[in-house]
Amino acid sequence: MSAGASLEVRGLTFGYPAVAPLFSEWNASFGPGELVAITGASGRGKSTLLYLMALMVRPAAGEIRFRGERVDQLPDSERAHLRAESVGFVFQDATLDASRTVLDNVLESCLYRGVSRGASIQHARDLLSRFGVEQRAEHRPGQISGGQAQRIALCRALMNDPGILFADEPTGNLDRASADTVLAAFRERAAAGSTVIVATHDPSLVTECDRTMAL
């Protein structure tokens, strides 16, 4: 295990049924404060790799360690708790709940972390303000643009002050200005000691990362 790695993957193997394995004996190590880009052609498994490392799915073989502790074999309830407490995830298409307000979406993870919603509202509004979407707090996702939705998804991912932040094509739907805002947020997050892992095709984002891993 690499000394000081916040996330380490060893011998990771995973594949979909009736298809050749996406990864076989894949190894990687991510340190705290690192901003890492994962690149590769479509279908190479960038998103799947993020889902695996974010403990949403179990690998067929291999190990995933958070700060040296093996976590891929934890019971479902503990993996869920880790996702809620320590992991942030920005989905490719934002994946907001269309039936709830923007503020409700940002506060969603409070329920899973067992944290008081009332005491978290100000934190949520601060995040929305920081990403320039505070005025959309009471709107529904259907009433906002794709770029705003992605920034709101980022707010949601940052609500728990995550130790590891995953982002799946976070700038794919954004204009340059919005993409720069998101990139700045990743930089800030990494500077605060979090590990930020981004799956992306965006060359401008790749060049801003500390390291690039190609699949």
Place this chain on the structure above:
Amino acid sequence: MLGRGLMRATLGRGALIPQVLRPTAPRQSAALLREAAAGARSQKVGSLLTIGVIAALCATVLLTAGRTAATESAVLGSIDSSGTRSIVVRAQQGAGLDTSVLARLAHVDGIEWVAAFGPADDVTNAVFAGGAKVPMRAAYSENWAPLGDPSGPVASDLAARTLGFADRVGTAESVANHQSVDIAATLPVPGYLHFLEPLLIVPHSVASSQPSPFVVAPDAAPPTALPAPRPEPEPAAAPVTASVTAPAPATASAIAEPVDVLVVVAATPRQVGSVAAVVSSVLGVTDASTVTVTTSEQLAQLRATVGQQLGGFGQGLVESVFAATAVIVAAILSALVLLRRRDFGRRRALGASRSLIVQLLLTQVGLQAVAGSTLGCVTTSLVLTAQDAPLPPPAFFAALALLAVVTALAAAAVPALIASRRDPLRELRVP
């Protein structure tokens, strides 16, 4: 393997979250309830369907089995008012039955009410001579609530009309000694006293705190085997045997007054037989042939049969309605879970445990079921009231609402488990 606490300590950047944000159980329950309510509101069609099905279940049961229950209650009430629980003792003049029997019966289990009535003294309306005669009786009891807690002589509606009291009140005069009695109120006559109509009584209270004469001394024989204490007219009754604790005299009078009718109401129809046996054993008369004990045991049996037959009616229908409701609710929820699979996938990805997803869905269904059963019960009872139909007892409503909620929760269990197993990778990954 890491425990949750260790994980939080070693990994959790969330450990930086201020302590004020840490959870408490009631907060978590409130948050779950709020989230479930918000979920129900956001799926209006599904929620309205579920509420409608539960309301229809309650309405169907109330309009079938509920009506039967109400009818049963009314029929049994009618039978009860005819005296299913009453035991009537009639004593011949000089038989020796007197008010001391009330003290002996005061602490016998299974007796709801008891009263004794003295010999009849015919009275007429004092205003005019030669009017219709009505028997007036001294009445003795420790509990006058069933007769409206009279404060003085009272006449039943029939007695007042027979005497010719225009406003149900007036003055009656004894035929024998011409003494006047002012009747100031109307006496409500319960079904088990109808045989005494027309009824005009002069109430006398009897002490209720007397120790039972049948507190048997350690060396005494069982109470039913003992002869009843036979109090002397003057002075107050004294202990008769060493093995029986004697009653203190009645408050109305230290003298045991003669009575010729004793009415005992058993607590339940089933107790009529056993209570009648105890009553017979404590009458305190020397010659058993001078008293007649009439019970309503046959009526009680009829009551039980009627109750059984009416209670069984519609049971199959009710079971079918509940089963159909469970299937419909399960189908609705299964469809909703399918429609919301991305929603559950997102929740799982963001850290919701499987058990939390199950709790969330069950709470949501529970809220819908409570709303549905309330709607169904209130609406149907309004309809029944408007139709002037009898309403089932409150316990029926409570049991129905509870059963409806439990049925909905049971039906929601499988869809909730399916929802909790949505795979974020399958539901959320963009191909």
